[in-house]
Structures are given as C-alpha cells and as structure tokens.
Amino acid sequence: MASPKQVREYLAHWFQLGKPVVLENGKAECLPYPIFVGSRYSQAFEECWQQILHKEGADCYLKGTDQTIAMLLSSAWEVVSCARCSLPIPLPDLGYSSYPCPCHDLTSWPNDEIPRPRMGVDTNQYLTVLQGRLAQVRGDDQPAVRPSYDPADAANIAASWRGTS
C-alpha cells in the first residue's frame, strides 16, 4: 500500500517532467506550477491534491497510466523506483507488473541532460544545518558568538590601573 506521502511524491516527480494528472476520467487535467515552495508543496500542488482527494482519488490518474490514485492508495498497490529511469512508479503489491513505467510515452526521458525531478529543498534549513556542523567542527566549548565589548569591564580595568600607579 502506498502512503499518501508516497503518492504525493510520485505525482510531484512526474509533474516535473510535464505529465499532468487526469481528473474525473478526462474531464480535466491538473499540472500545478510551481510544485514546491522551498521544501514544502506549493499552494497550487495542494489545491490539485484536494481535487484528487475529492473522490478519494477515484477517476484520477497520472496521464498515460492505468492506475487511479484510489488504486495506489489501496492495499493492492505500492510505489517503487522504476528500474529504467529510477522515478517512482506504481507496482502491484503481489507480483510482477505488466504495466509500463509512466516514462514509456516520454521521448525526452530518461535524459541525462535535463535536471532530474527531485523533492523541494529548504535553503534556509540547509544553511542552519551547515552552520550547526561548522560550530561542531570548531568545538562545542567555544561560544558561537564572541562576547561583546563590555564598558563596565573596561572601567574596572582602568580603575585597577589607577590603583597600582
């Protein structure tokens, strides 16, 4: 059984190759853009997902495939990596799939010359992690922020000099 998270990732990858999801058995198509904002799904993606969930994924499928989103969310299917192009694809829970990968009708895929579809990345979060690692490299006992200049200390030092002179 594919989790909603896996199905969302499956759609997000294929959306990046320009493959829309078909709604209501062909009455409408949905290809949200942008797909991500930072590491989160975009508003456009969430609205598309809500349309899909309107009927629990019935009559909705990735264009060029036979498996409805409802089937993917059932216990009969899971989402795995395609052996040919490594993108997420539906596979029956029991046994071998006679279905082609959704990439079968994309003449431009697999293609090493275009960026691989990927999940969103939060640049700020990434930088925070990087800063944390740098702080660890420098040593934990070293304060991350240097103590700032304290006028009171300077006055005490000046006073002690006066006392010894």
Ligand SMILES: [Zn+2]
């Ligand atoms: Zn494939």
